[in-house]
Amino acid sequence: MRSVVGIVCLVFVLGGLAFGQGSSCPKISIEGPTSFPSPNEDTFFRANVEGTIIGKVSFKWTVSGAEIVDGQETLTLKVRWPKGLSGNVIATFEVTGLPDSCVSILSNAIPFVIDTKPELIEEFSTLSLALERRRLDSVAARFRESSDLTIYILRYFKNGGRRREFDRIGKYLRQKGLSNKDFVVQPVEFSHVDSIKIFLVSIGGEPPQP
Secondary structure: OOOEEOOOOEEEEEEOOOOOOOOOOOEEEEEOOOOOOOOOOEEEEEEEEEOOOOOOOEEEEEEEOOEEEEOOOOOEEEEEOOOOOEEEEEEEEEEEOOOOOOOOEEEEEEEEEEOOOOEEEEEEEOOOHHHHHHHHHHHHHHHHOOOOEEEEEEEEOOOOOOHHHHHHHHHHHHHOOOOHHHEEEEEEOOOOOOEEEEEEEEOOOOOOOO
16 A cells, blocks of 8 residues: 655675676675565565585675564575664675675665555445445455554444444454454544545554545
8 A cells, every 4th residue: 555755775785896806706686675565564685696606605684674584594584674654774695705805795775765645445335234344344354464554434424423333334343353453433424425435544644534
């Protein structure tokens, strides 16, 4: 659901020489996440070491701005993306045991800013109970794809509030395994039409306005 403002991938050399290496030097590169992660979501950095390696070498990762989950001393590092709405994640990969003239350390830096506006995912007028539940099932499935979202449901009532119908939405979502902290159902009374709008909002994001 996120639009990302200003995400760039910067790869830079921290050790050795970037050119003029001997034939015994392997080529090192780093690949960042293939898609932009959600806050607190696990994702991967991958290192490639191409060419002939003479002697025994070892691998080491360091990361700033995110948490290492798994993969230290391997070519594939699993990290947990930060919960913040903006920041800078830097993954550094080091090959120890190479000749001094070889590039031995590379970093991949990813600054990011997340758009926190609510995303409208469903909008419909009054439906039969079966169709309404089908829409809510779809919303619950979408919610489970990420751990950093809140569901906001605006229930518009044409002729004042109908509390019984309003309560059944929350009750059904709880039956689908969601807790009260996962969603907000807000009644909007005296609307020009009976309808429902459903939004997904990132943690710390802006709630929708009626």
